[in-house]
Amino acid sequence: MKIKNYDALTAVGDISSRELVLGIANEALQQVDSYRRIRDLMRIDGDVLHVGARSWDLGQKRNVYLIGAGKACNSMAMAVDHALGDRLTRGIAIVKIAEPDDHYHRTEVYVGGHPLPDAAGHRATLRILAMIDSAGPEDLFIAVVSGGSSALLNAPIAPITVEDEAVATEVLLTSGLGIYEVNAVRRHISRTNGGRLAQRIAAQGAELITIGISDAVGKPPTADVTQPDPAYSSTPFGPDATTLDDARAAIDGHGLRSRLPETVTRFLDEAGASDETPKAFPDNTYFLINTLPDLAEAALDAARSRGIDAHLLTTYLEGESRDAGTFMASLAHEIQATGRPFVAPCIVVSAGETTTHIRPATTITGHGGPSQELTVGFALASAGIPGACMYSMDSEGTDGTSPAAGGITDSTSLRRAIEAGVDLREHLRGHASFEALSAIDDVVLSGNTGTNLCDLNILFVPDRQQQIAVQENA
Template identity: 75%
Template sequence: MKIRNHDALVSTGERASRELVLGIVDDALDAVDAYRRIRGLMRLEGDVLHVGNRRWDLATKRNVYLIGAGKACNAMAMAVDHVLGDRLTRGIAIVKIAEPGDVFGRTEVHVGGHPLPDRAGHEATRRILDLVDAAGADDLFVVVVSGGSSALMNAPVEPITVEDEALTTEVLLTSGLGIYEINAVRRHISRTNGGRLAERIRARGAELIGIGISDAVGKPPTGDIREPDPGYVSTPIGADRTTLDDARAAIDGHGLRERLPRSVTDFLDRAGAAEETPKEFPENTYFLINTLPDLAEAAVRAAEARGVPAHLLTTFLEGESRDAGTFMASLAREIQTSGRPFAAPCVVVSSGETVTHLRPGDRITGHGGPSQELALGFALAAEAVPGACMYAMDSEGTDGTSLAAGGITDSSSAARAAAAGVDLRAHLRGHASFEALEAMGDVVITGNTGTNLCDLNVLYVPALPEGAS
């Protein structure tokens, strides 16, 4: 199972509800596992590499290289490494966490910093750039990318340092900016992000096959993943839709100029057309194996396979995490007491990317992340919905500043917290959701899940028990 502490999680609280919810999530994660998806997409027959409905004659290639970065890169890079076998000249992958069970043949794996870039990621990126710069027109690059690549594959433009880039990232992530604004800045101060890596490969005349996972809110579900995606954008290998003007507007519109390193603001102020990110790569072939709605749809199918009616509420869930949890508890109460908008029992699935705002003066007393705060928000309001249970997770397996995937809470969680002397509101104020969930036995551990599709929330609402009102 993807969920490593399953048995402990179903030994407390609303056990039947927890068993159902965890089973649904486990099946959904398995359905979108990138290793499984790529192995079904790619195969090698003699000298011919098949990727989806396209093929490449490797007999015409001098070298075949693998490059990877992202929070799901463990599974993605491992799948390509296994398919290519001895035909792979060399591979370099940058991951967030190296798992003991990961087995590679000709790929070196480096652990980089996330969400903040670090020196280890920078050194691994330098090795990637050296590999690209030594390539020629008869070489082929297979590049796998998922969310998190902006931090893990870091190579800031000069004179910006890795430390400057890390501080910039921290300011952007904690200042209430939207992801488009954040990416506009990050991409324009990078030598790899925003399509710069693909631009560098193009300069060498080499060919590129890209395989990506998109965690962007608003991206439609994937269709036939065997067909190349003509609209592939963003990431180090995709065309960039953001502009230098977008980056400048994000900084000035949020009053961040004085909080950012001078090297960053000076560079963006003087940058011109030569520093703009690339806007198209018609010569490359891209495959998109998963988008954010795919995981939510898989969860709906998993619930229905268990005979429970399921509804996909939204794949656009955004806003403050704890408030989203309160809303989900209110929705559960409406369902259970009035049958609106759905009849109980049922499962309600949502996905998106809620956030936790760190405001000036906030005193951080522990660890946690948006999904864990959502789970606590649900717990505080779910006491009035007997048997209700919700699992909120960051689908890649680590949520915020913790190594937890998220939290599972139910109608008994608040009472169990009180009995354990845990003040849920105080933990929310101190952004210490992990410590609260751990004390309650409600923290979920998965490790790398094999995907990276932002947040998944699975809510189960049973029928109102007989005699209850």
């Protein structure tokens, strides 16, 4: 089970609705698990390494190195480590959470800071830089990367310090910027991100294979993952689509100069052409094994296999999380009342990356994250929709500042919160959705899931009359 507290979640509320939604979510997460994907993609026959449709003669290589970073990197690095076995010279991976059941043969695993870079991630990054600098033209690097690498792999350009980078990251993430704008700044103040690691590997004359998961909103679903992806971009190992001008515009457009460290703004003001991130790596080989729409498609498959109508609303869901939850409740109302735009009973799947705008004057009273705030927003507006159930999770297993993956609320959540003395609106104002959901057993716990594809949202809307009859007979 990917969802660790399934039994607790299905012991309260609209139980049949919760069982359906959680079963769909669990199966979808299993389908996109990166360990299985990579082991299916990679194998060794004698001296030949096969990755998808491509092959490499390891007899011609002196060393084979593994570099990993990201929130799904546990499973990704483990898959490569296991596939290569004794063929791997050395591996270094930086993860968000080290799971006790993970095991590696020749890979060192370090825990770094996320969403804010920290000193531990910086020390591990310096080890990676030293490993790259020791390489030569007869060496092969295999990189595995997923979302979160920008914080976990951190080596800011001097005189910017790790502390400066952490402050800048927090300002960027809490000021309402889009992720493209956030990344434009982060990549240009880093020695590792925005293709800088690939640039460093190329300078040593070594070869690079990258296996990636993309959590970018707007990417199309993966097609044939056995074929290299010619359009692969961003991450520490791929060409960067953002520019210095994008970074400057993000700062000025949102009035952030006074809130960012002076070292950051001064560097960006003075940076020239030589400070631009690399835009192409024609000699590298890139495989993309999952994109954000893949998880939504997996959820649709899981729902339809259960004989229920399932619809994809969007894979571009963005905006304020609590407002997205209110919208989902409005959609459920419309479906039950009019049969528009879908006929109940049905599943409505969406994916994307909603955000929580934490204003400077906000008093934070607890913990939480966008997915949890979305489900609290749904709970406040769904009491009059019998059986309606909303599940939202950050697919990598940790949502915001909490240890939770997300939340699941239904038409009984508001009543149960009131009975427990929990003011959901007050908790939203204090960005304490984790505490609110925990108090009514509506918080979802998973740990590392093996993927990182932003947020998965599953809405179940039962037929109103059927649901009322079920409740009356219960």
